[in-house]
Amino acid sequence: MINSKIITIERFLKETQPSYARGDLTAVLYDLAFAAKIIAAETRKAGLLDIVGFAGNVNVQGEEQRKLDVFSDQVIVQINDHTGRLCAMVSEEQEDFIPIPEKYAKGSYILVYDPLDGSTNIDTNISIGTIFGIYRTLDEANPGTLEDCLQPGKDLVAAGYILYGTSTMLVYSAGKGVHGFTLDPEWGEFILSHENIRFPEKPSYFSFNHGSVKRWPQGMSQYVEWLRNLKEPVLSQRYIGSMVADFHRNMIYGGVFGYPAEATKPDGKIRLLYEAAPLAFLAEQAGGYGSDGRQSLLEIKPTDIHQRVPVFIGNRDLVEKVEEFITG
Ligand code: AHM
Ligand code: MG
Numbered sequence: 001m002i003n004s005k006i007i008t009i010e011r012f013l014k015e016t017q018p019s020y021a022r023g024d025l026t027a028v029l030y031d032l033a034f035a036a037k038i039i040a041a042e043t044r045k046a047g048l049l050d051i052v053g054f055a056g057n058v059n060v061q062g063e064e065q066r067k068l069d070v071f072s073d074q075v076i077v078q079i080n081d082h083t084g085r086l087c088a089m090v091s092e093e094q095e096d097f098i099p100i101p102e103k104y105a106k107g108s109y110i111l112v113y114d115p116l117d118g119s120t121n122i123d124t125n126i127s128i129g130t131i132f133g134i135y136r137t138l139d140e141a142n143p144g145t146l147e148d149c150l151q152p153g154k155d156l157v158a159a160g161y162i163l164y165g166t167s168t169m170l171v172y173s174a175g176k177g178v179h180g181f182t183l184d185p186e187w188g189e190f191i192l193s194h195e196n197i198r199f200p201e202k203p204s205y206f207s208f209n210h211g212s213v214k215r216w217p218q219g220m221s222q223y224v225e226w227l228r229n230l231k232e233p234v235l236s237q238r239y240i241g242s243m244v245a246d247f248h249r250n251m252i253y254g255g256v257f258g259y260p261a262e263a264t265k266p267d268g269k270i271r272l273l274y275e276a277a278p279l280a281f282l283a284e285q286a287g288g289y290g291s292d293g294r295q296s297l298l299e300i301k302p303t304d305i306h307q308r309v310p311v312f313i314g315n316r317d318l319v320e321k322v323e324e325f326i327t328g
Contacts, residue, residue, distance in 0.1 A: 009033050009170065009181045009190040017174060024085040024107055025134065025158060025174065032132060032160070033170055033181075033190050035079045039072045039116070039130060040168040040183060046122060060095040060306055068122055069093055072115035072130065086111050087137050087144030090305050092274055097149045097305055109157075110135040110148050112274040112305075118242025127165035129244025133278035134158040149305055153277030153290075153298035160282065161244045171197070171248065173285040178251070197251055199288040203315045205255030207239045207246045215262035217293075219325035226321065227256075243270065247279050247313060251286055256314035258322065260293065268310035273302045276311045289316040293326040 013026045046068060057070070073093040080086055081098075084105035089098040092114040100106050113132040121128055135151045137143035160172030168183035170190050180194030206227045213221060227235055235255065240246050246257045259270045270276050280290025280297035290297040290313040300309065312322045 007192040009192070012179065012181070012192050016176065016179075018176070024109060027083070028080070028085050028109055028111065028134060029158065029160075029172060029174070031079050031083060031085070032076075032162075035076050036130065036162040036168065036170050036190075037183065037188060038075050038079075039068075039162070040164055042071055043068060043116075043122070043128065043164045046125070059093050069116045069119050076111075076113055076115055076130075080111060083107070085109055088149055089113070090149050090274060091115060092117075092271060092306070095306075097146060099144055106143050108137050108140060108143060110137065110144070110151075112149065112278070114271070114274045117244050117275065118240070121240070121242050126242065127163060127240060127245040128242050129164060129248075130162040131244060131275050131278050132160055133274060133281065146305075149273070150302045152301040153272075153280050154296075156277065156281045156298075159278035161248070161278070163244050163248050165245060165248075169193070169248070171282070173282050175285065178282050178286045194252075198286050199251055199283075199315050200254040201315075202233045203235060203250075203254030203256065203318060204233065205238045205250055205253060206235050206318070207237070207250060207255060207257040209239055209241070209259070210237075212260075212262050215264055217261050217326065219322075219328050220260050223322050223325040226325070227318070243275065243279070243311075247282075250314050251283070251288070254315050256312060256318040256322070258312040259310065260312070261310045265308070267308040269308060270311045272297070272300060272307045272309040273305055276309050276313075279311075279313055283313050287316065288314055289319045291319050291323055293322060 017026045073091050082104045085107035086109050087106040088110045090112040118128040133156050137148050158174040163169045171180040178197040181190035182193040183190050250257055259268050261268050276297050283290045292310045312319045
């Protein structure tokens, strides 16, 4: 007998999505859940199959693409290009935005994503993630333009991530709280496990790459010193190097993740459109906040689909504090 309290992602979406979004937006989220299952199945085999290592291409960021990056990117494109729900996609792994092929109908939504974030961690069996954001076209008469893809995070209609960790989780928000689903590997279905996630009031962690301390901008070292000296609560330092995993842990236990600007990376490392903005949207939905150190990440309108931005994200008071130190 199936426990009636078991709520699948499909049922949850159907019952909780506002009526205007019960068609295509809900279906896009469900399509992403399907992509997540395929990517999760492949990442689980990473140590067994000959899929670990470089694919031999260099992506638009100048980084070598790992095979699983390419695989995950292709899965997401293939599941979403023909459904008639999207009018364009943007991927970290592709230089230009991805139009919907002529032979398929276009829909109203734009999907932006990083297919496999934290991919330097793949070869060492450490958690990685997929990040996504969904926008609505600016012009129903001419959907799928570059302008459609360059919207600020405050106009996101939904965002989320899939975390390939000790279990696979899909966490999303469509503007009514943040909800998490865990993939039951035997049933092959995402089951509601974390309804209405909120940052706890008392944080536990701060997460920065302290190897970069010498290259940090003014105010950063003082801010970290301030975090270290907090007495109530005392914070621990944790940094995985997979933003999805760092963000997820900090949202569950409370904390702040940051990737500041550096002398050699004046805009930091994280990409605004498909990494920072979706997580900032989730943070706000969970009672937290995301900033570039000066202003809300959700207010920044990208001028380039692959633009980078400094990121501070987590409990609101901790992120507002970094703004004081940086603008100081
Ligand atoms: P990627 O998109 O190439 O995987 O890079 C993004 C990742 C983030 O997940 C993580 O927070 C950061 O890069 C780690 O970078 P570093 O090793 O410089 O600390
Ligand atoms: Mg990435």
